[in-house]
Amino acid sequence: MRKGSIRLIAAASVMALAITGCSSSSDDAANTDTEFEIFTWWASGGEAAGLQGMVDVFNAENPDTEFINASVAGGAGVNAKAVLQSRLDANEPPDSFQAHAGMELDGYVRGGQLEDLTSLYESEGWDEIFPSDLIKAITVDGKIYSVPVNIHRANVLWWNPATATKAGITKAPETLDEFFADLEKFKKMGIPGLALAGKGDWAIAHLLDWMLLASMGADKFEGLYNGSTSWTGPEVAAGIKNFQRALSYGNKGAGNLDWPDAGKLVTDGKAGFFIMGDWASAQWQSDGLVLGTDYTYAAAPGTVGTYQWLSDSFTLPVGAPNRNAAIAWLKVCGSKAGQDAFNPKKGSISARTDSDLSLYDAYLQSAAADWKQDRLVGSTVHGATGNNALMAAYNAGVGKYFSGGFKDNAGLAKDLAAAYEAGKA
Amino acid sequence: MSKQLNLNKRPISSKIGGLLFVLPSIITVIIFVYGLILWSVNVSLTNQNSGTKKETEYVGLKNYTDLITDERFTHSLGNLVKFTVVFILGTLVTGFIMALLLEKGIKGEGFFRSFYLYPMAISFIAMGTVFNWLLNSARDEEAGGLNLALQKIGLGFLQNDWYVSQNGAMFSMAIPAIWQMSGYVLALFLAGFRGIPDDMREAARVDGASEAQIYRHVLFPQLTPTLLTILIILGHISMKVFDLIIGINGKSYVTQVVAVYMWEATFDQRNYAKGTAIAIVLLIMIAIVVVPYLRYNSKQQAYR
Numbered sequence: 155m156r157k158g159s160i161r162l163i164a165a166a167s168v169m170a171l172a173i174t175g176c177s178s179s180s181d182d183a184a185n186t187d188t189e190f191e192i193f194t195w196w197a198s199g200g201e202a203a204g205l206q207g208m209v210d211v212f213n214a215e216n217p218d219t220e221f222i223n224a225s226v227a228g229g230a231g232v233n234a235k236a237v238l239q240s241r242l243d244a245n246e247p248p249d250s251f252q253a254h255a256g257m258e259l260d261g262y263v264r265g266g267q268l269e270d271l272t273s274l275y276e277s278e279g280w281d282e283i284f285p286s287d288l289i290k291a292i293t294v295d296g297k298i299y300s301v302p303v304n305i306h307r308a309n310v311l312w313w314n315p316a317t318a319t320k321a322g323i324t325k326a327p328e329t330l331d332e333f334f335a336d337l338e339k340f341k342k343m344g345i346p347g348l349a350l351a352g353k354g355d356w357a358i359a360h361l362l363d364w365m366l367l368a369s370m371g372a373d374k375f376e377g378l379y380n381g382s383t384s385w386t387g388p389e390v391a392a393g394i395k396n397f398q399r400a401l402s403y404g405n406k407g408a409g410n411l412d413w414p415d416a417g418k419l420v421t422d423g424k425a426g427f428f429i430m431g432d433w434a435s436a437q438w439q440s441d442g443l444v445l446g447t448d449y450t451y452a453a454a455p456g457t458v459g460t461y462q463w464l465s466d467s468f469t470l471p472v473g474a475p476n477r478n479a480a481i482a483w484l485k486v487c488g489s490k491a492g493q494d495a496f497n498p499k500k501g502s503i504s505a506r507t508d509s510d511l512s513l514y515d516a517y518l519q520s521a522a523a524d525w526k527q528d529r530l531v532g533s534t535v536h537g538a539t540g541n542n543a544l545m546a547a548y549n550a551g552v553g554k555y556f557s558g559g560f561k562d563n564a565g566l567a568k569d570l571a572a573a574y575e576a577g578k579a
Numbered sequence: 580m581s582k583q584l585n586l587n588k589r590p591i592s593s594k595i596g597g598l599l600f601v602l603p604s605i606i607t608v609i610i611f612v613y614g615l616i617l618w619s620v621n622v623s624l625t626n627q628n629s630g631t632k633k634e635t636e637y638v639g640l641k642n643y644t645d646l647i648t649d650e651r652f653t654h655s656l657g658n659l660v661k662f663t664v665v666f667i668l669g670t671l672v673t674g675f676i677m678a679l680l681l682e683k684g685i686k687g688e689g690f691f692r693s694f695y696l697y698p699m700a701i702s703f704i705a706m707g708t709v710f711n712w713l714l715n716s717a718r719d720e721e722a723g724g725l726n727l728a729l730q731k732i733g734l735g736f737l738q739n740d741w742y743v744s745q746n747g748a749m750f751s752m753a754i755p756a757i758w759q760m761s762g763y764v765l766a767l768f769l770a771g772f773r774g775i776p777d778d779m780r781e782a783a784r785v786d787g788a789s790e791a792q793i794y795r796h797v798l799f800p801q802l803t804p805t806l807l808t809i810l811i812i813l814g815h816i817s818m819k820v821f822d823l824i825i826g827i828n829g830k831s832y833v834t835q836v837v838a839v840y841m842w843e844a845t846f847d848q849r850n851y852a853k854g855t856a857i858a859i860v861l862l863i864m865i866a867i868v869v870v871p872y873l874r875y876n877s878k879q880q881a882y883r
Contacts, residue, residue: 236846239629261629261849352743354829407717409743409833543848550651553832558745 190479191222192468193241193251195234200436200499207495208303212486219479224248242267247471249480255292255302255467257544257577258537262469263299269470270297271484280488283506287530288463291538300467301487304502307521308533309364309454309462312428312435314420315447317345321426326452330368330396333427333455337403340426347403349425351416355553356535358408361429362397362552363534368456369393372531378574379532379539385571394563401560409557421449429454431464431536435517436501445517453524461521461528464536465505544577616862623855628848642856652857654832655840661749662756662836663817669757670813671806674764681765682772692769695762703759707826710755714741714827748833756823760816764809771805772798804879811872815865837861 196205202225209221225234238251242262253259262268275281275298281289284302292298311326318324318336321343327333337347351357367375370389377383384390405425408416417434419425421443428434438449445451453459468487474480486492493504498513503522511519532538540548551569555562623642627635646652677695681688698706713724718738722730726738741751775798783793821838828834830843837857845854 239846239849243629265629353831355831407715407721407740407743409740409828409831410711410715410717543850546843546848547651549830550832550835554654557743557748557831557833 185216185219185478185482187219187476187479189222190216190219190250190476190483191224191248192483193224193234193238193248195225195252196500197225199440200501204496204498204500207499208486208492211489211492211495212483215486216479216482219476219482242471245473247473247475249474249476250468250470250483252466252468253300254537255300255465256532256538257541259299259467259469260294260541260577262471263294267472268299269472269474270299271301271470272296272298274301274481274484274488278485278488280506283508285505285507285525285530288465288505291530291532292465292467300469301484302465302467302505303487303493304466304497304500305505305521305525306431306433306464306466306502306536307461307524308360308431308464308536309367309457309460310430310432310434311452311454312417312420312430312449313426314423315450317420317423317426321345327455328452328458330456334399337400337426341403345423345425346405346419347426348400348405349416349419349428350401350404350408351411351413352409352553352556353412355549355556357413357416357430358401358556359535359549359552360431360533361400362394364429364454364457364462365397365400366390366393367460367462367531368454369396372460372529375531376539379534385574386567390567390570391563394566398560398563401556431533432517432521433501435515439501439515445515451517451520459528460531461524462531462533463525464533464538466502540573541577543579544573547573547576619855619858622851623859625852627852628850638852642852643860645853646856646860651832651835651840652837655835655837658749658834659818659820659836662753662820663814665750665753666756666760666817667810667813669753670760670764671809673757673761674809675768677761677765678768678772681769692766695765697762698759699763701759703756703820703822704826706755706759707823711827714751714754716740716743742828742834745833748828752824752827752834755827756817756820760813764813767805767809768802771802775801807872807875811869814868818861818865818868 194205196202205223209223212219213221234252238248241247242265247267253262259268275289280301288302288305289298292300292302313323317340321336321339323336323339327336340347350361366378369392370383374383374389378385378390403426405411405416405419411419413430413434414437416425417428417430417437420428421438432451435445435449435451439445443449468484470477470480470484488506490504490506490508490510493506494510494513497504497509498515498518501518503509503514503518503525507526509522511522514522534540534548535545537545548570551566551573554569555566624637624639625635626638626641677691681691685691715722715724715726716739717723718726719730719735722738725741729735729737739747742748744751779797779801780793783797788796819838820836821842824834824836824839830839830847835843838861841854841857841861844850844857848854
């Protein structure tokens with residue numbers, strides 16, 4: 155019954171589009187849909203609270219549309235993605251779904267499953283208000299397919315100020331040389347210099363992603379993903395060597411740990427540094443820790459002035475049953491009100507450059523300041539520069555290297571090169 | 580005349596009635612099991628890949644030949660073989676020894692039987708979560724779980740990396756599986772022992788056989804069908820292993836097995852052609868184990 159009624163509505167809205175479409179841009183059609191279904195994996199904690207903030211904005215603007223949240227729980231959407239894919243393949247898409255902005259959308263775009271939203275960027279003025287580096291990164295052949303609602307930073311260094319003082323570290327390391335010198339100080343103090351989380355491989359891959367960026371700089375790093383830097387060349391080899399050196403300062407038993415466990419080593423004073431995305435801050439705050447006393451932050455060494463980003467975004471699937479409602483939702487997603495309702499709770503910054511900073515905590519304020527002025531580079535492991543096939547092979551290659559005792563540098567370079575090729579296939 | 584006709588008709592109509600009853604399940608099994616197997620075979624011969632390609636076309640056996648050179652597939656397969664060997668041997672040996680002890684007519688046999696069978700009631704995924712903690716690789720002061728227990732009983736030198744060690748990972752993965760399934764093997768063997776009539780033992784005793792000889796020459800040979808059943812059951816559980824691995828170590832490369840790689844290829848990479856090819860290989864592997872057994876069983880049934 156319900157499916158039937160959705161089909162009817164879909165047919166009706168397609169007809170409505172066909173009628174209005176000839177006179178004006180279809181994006182301006184008023185939202186007369188009575189239902190709207192989004193698909194997300196934000197089901198608990200700050201993520202769910204942030205989403206609710208955006209939903210409240212949407213409901214205030216669209217009182218006649220019933221908001222249906224088809225969330226599927228599971229970190230980073232491990233379960234949600236499978237369910238979503240089966241719905242897309244059955245041509246029964248939700249009205250909008252969540253995905254990392256950038257190359258993670260590659261498969262949907264190539265499969266013709268997403269609508270081009272470029273005109274929405276023009277009509278809403280987003281092309282002016284989002285940083286141009288970001289617009290460039292999410293544009294595929296001149297078209298943009300998603301609306302980023304937030305920005306996370308991947309290249310952040312975290313540590314416990316008390317532990318650092320004990321080890322004799324007075325300021326954040328800005329270069330890799332300073333970083334390695336500080337790791338040595340932690341080692342002398344008798345604790346591992348770097349907290350590692352090996353479970354599921356991605357957190358180690360996250361570390362490598364940063365290390366490659368830190369070792370070769372933003373230009374060469376971007377070259378890795380447009381083919382101008384070779385994966386088997388000297389830059390990557392040097393990066394892997396640094397990576398190997400950093401891993402040697404890691405905690406024992408890292409293979410058992412998920413990232414929150416590794417983060418806890420740092421906040422408990424049992425390990426020195428931690429390289430992790432800024433969702434760590436949101437996690438620690440929900441654990442009751444205080445920014446500045448229990449933990450503090452800096453741009454990861456070697457990447458000061460570079461902002462390695464990843465972004466959650468919403469899309470408009472081809473054949474969305476309630477297309478007008480979806481467009482109304484996407485407008486909320488890109489709006490200042492929507493983003494400022496979502497991000498302080500999610501623990502990320504607004505993708506816009508005009509957000510109301512008074513709503514954000516000290517870390518997020520500094521991140522937002524960097525966001526406006528830094529060089530922006532996408533994260534590989536979180537879907538900005540690599541598609542699903544690349545990420546899967548990249549993580550496996552790193553997992554193989556790490557579980558093998560991080561000895562086979564040449565083998566890792568070869569696996570990474572193969573991962574890049576897998577992404578292009 | 581008419582009466583006789585009715586009599587003749589009756590078995591036919593009751594046959595049809597019976598058929599009508601099983602028809603729904605036959606149809607659903609045909610569609611959802613065999614139909615979808617054929618569908619998967621079909622997909623595995625194409626290049627269908629929502630992760631990258633747009634146009635789908637037939638590529639013959641390319642997906643299968645690609646698997647041969649796919650280092651991750653061979654790695655997963657190798658892991659699976661290691662796991663299967665250790666799991667089956669470990670479960671058989673512990674289960675058999677326990678059955679042997681209970682068979683001697685120990686007091687409270689019923690209690691022990693359910694006591695050891697109980698772990699089977701726990702799902703692999705829940706057990707995976709618990710063993711994830713027990714098999715923690717941290718040592719000495721940092722140790723927890725089994726490593727800590729080993730220290731406490733003075734066997735600290737036995738501490739090891741468990742499922743994160745490069746070579747021993749799959750062997751540690753087998754520990755929880757052995758722990759869970761050996762009670763089941765115990766129950767099956769015990770039933771096997773109980774199925775042997777006491778007259779046989781008596782006859783052997785009368786002929787002057789020692790206890791050891793009775794076991795070796797009278798009882799064990801009669802357990803062969805039980806052993807075969809156990810091997811088949813454990814074998815196919817082992818080859819399909821997925822939830823235990825995910826529960827303990829997620830999708831980490833070091834403990835990846837075929838079913839996990841299949842899942843990753845299908846749902847993370849969205850490379851359906853590759854995912855289904857892996858699934859079909861797995862299906863064939865399991866069929867090689869199970870089908871001869873089913874045929875053997877149905878022959879046995881026919882003789883009876």
